[in-house]
Amino acid sequence: MIVTPQTQRFTEPLPLKSGAVLPAYELVYETYGTLNADKSNAVLICHALNASHHVAGIDEHGQVGWWDNLVGPGKPLDTDRFFVIGVNNPGSCFGSTGPMHINAATGKPYGADFPVITVADMVRTERAV
Numbered sequence: 731m732i733v734t735p736q737t738q739r740f741t742e743p744l745p746l747k748s749g750a751v752l753p754a755y756e757l758v759y760e761t762y763g764t765l766n767a768d769k770s771n772a773v774l775i776c777h778a779l780n781a782s783h784h785v786a787g788i789d790e791h792g793q794v795g796w797w798d799n800l801v802g803p804g805k806p807l808d809t810d811r812f813f814v815i816g817v818n819n820p821g822s823c824f825g826s827t828g829p830m831h832i833n834a835a836t837g838k839p840y841g842a843d844f845p846v847i848t849v850a851d852m853v854r855t856e857r858a859v
Contacts (some may be wrong), residue, residue: 733787733795734761735825738859744820750845753834758818759783759859760823762801763809773807774856775816783818783825817856821847 735758744752750815765772775785775797786801786802786809788794801807801814818826821844829844 731785731791735760735763735783735789737825744851744855746845746851747848748770748846755788755820755827755855756825756831757820757827757855757859760785760816762786762814763812765813769777771811772815775814776805776818776856777819782822783816785814785816794852801818815859817859819847819852820855824825 737756737758738758739754741754744755746752762785763771776797777783777785782796784793784795786795786798795801795816797807800806801809807814818824820826821828823830829840831840831843832838832844833840834845
């Protein structure tokens with residue numbers, strides 16, 4: 731299966747545990763399967779701190795997802811039954827807002843000035859998606 735990443739933009743500021751604030755941010759994610767009416771079949775796949783949102787299938791670069799052997803029709807996370815989502819965390823180099831993005835306050839890439847992102851911050855952004 732060919733999978734296309736999606737991007738969700740958030741315009742409401744994100745206060746971080748570090749005390750910094752991201753005034754707006756984007757999160758890249760992929761979904762697999764269909765969400766049921768009562769939303770009870772959703773499964774969030776949390777990746778290692780250096781992995782991308784690309785969980786299964788083939789991405790736009792021809793890369794196989796890092797959990798491809800576990801996610802898909804007839805696999806342990808059966809996408810005929812479950813709605814699986816993989817979210818790329820802020821601060822990553824895989825598309826979500828991070829050091830390579832423009833800091834609205836300076837007009838330049840954040841670079842080393844990108845704020846510290848904690849696991850609690852990641853959970854809040856995953857929940858927002």
